[in-house]
Amino acid sequence: MSNEGFVAGIEYPRPFNEYVLSLCESASRYICLLSPQLDHSVFNSADLVDALSALARRSRQTQVRILISDPRAIVGRGHQLLLLAHRLPSTVRIRTLSDHPDWKGSTVVIRDTSGVLYKPAGSGNDAFYEPDSRASTRRHLELFEELWRCSIENPELRPLSI
Numbered sequence: 001m002s003n004e005g006f007v008a009g010i011e012y013p014r015p016f017n018e019y020v021l022s023l024c025e026s027a028s029r030y031i032c033l034l035s036p037q038l039d040h041s042v043f044n045s046a047d048l049v050d051a052l053s054a055l056a057r058r059s060r061q062t063q064v065r066i067l068i069s070d071p072r073a074i075v076g077r078g079h080q081l082l083l084l085a086h087r088l089p090s091t092v093r094i095r096t097l098s099d100h101p102d103w104k105g106s107t108v109v110i111r112d113t114s115g116v117l118y119k120p121a122g123s124g125n126d127a128f129y130e131p132d133s134r135a136s137t138r139r140h141l142e143l144f145e146e147l148w149r150c151s152i153e154n155p156e157l158r159p160l161s162i
Contacts (some may be wrong), residue, residue, distance in 0.1 A: 010127035012107075012119055017048075018020035019129050023111040031055060032110040032144045033066040034103075036121075038081060042107075049080045054092040056084075067095040067147055068107040069105070071156045086159040090162075103147055108140050116140045117121045121132040 010016050024031050031052060035043065039083060066081060068074070071094075076081050085092040097103065104110035116137045119127035127130050130136045 003039075003067060004131075006133065007126075007129040009125055010117075011125040012123075012127055013039060016117070016119065016127050017042045017045065019117050019127075020109050021045070021048055021051060023109050023115050023131070024055065025089050026054050026115070027111045028049075028058075029061060029112050030063045030065070032108070032141065032148075033064075033104065034108040034110075034144055034147065036105045037064075037106070038066065038068050038079060039107075040073075040077065040079065042084050044080050046080065052081070052086070052092065053084060054086045063090040065144075065148060066092070067144065067151055069096065069098060069103075070071060070131075071096055075129045075153055075156050082157065085157070086162055094154075094157050095148065096157070097147050097151040100147055100150055102143060105140040108144065110137060110144060112135055112145055113141075120128050 015076060055062050056064055066085070080096065081092075085094045107119040109117040114134045114137050115131045116133065117127065117129050118140060149157070
């Protein structure tokens with residue numbers, strides 16, 4: 001995946017998932033994922049887990065934050081990112097947000113301070129990719145930070161202790 005400028009009309013789930021992987025592989029400090037259900041067809045891949053695991057292990061300052069609205073699908077079916085969060089709980093965190101007036105169910109991937117992939121809720125192939133836009137990334141990151149502050153650590157997402 002090249003780091004060309006603004007790209008619109010990206011189809012979901014493919015090649016949307018390739019753009020997700022590209023952002024995650026090129027991150028140096030953090031990734032923020034916002035997705036209603038963390039769709040398996042996009043976010044449940046070994047390559048993505050490898051990229052996020054490498055980022056999480058890079059330094060003490062790196063972080064991966066994942067925000068979802070409904071944990072049932074990833075808990076019920078299992079999910080590689082949930083397993084990664086169990087293995088690296090201090091740097092890979094998953095939280096839930098059931099309802100917020102500023103979030104209509106869009107899917108957003110934010111890389112560091114200058115990369116964003118955005119799919120509005122209900123759109124089929126209306127995703128936008130901006131690998132080098134600080135202004136757009138800042139806007140999406142501000143929303144993510146607000147949603148993160150309102151989210152909770154859901155007990156359903158904790159590892160089962162035996």
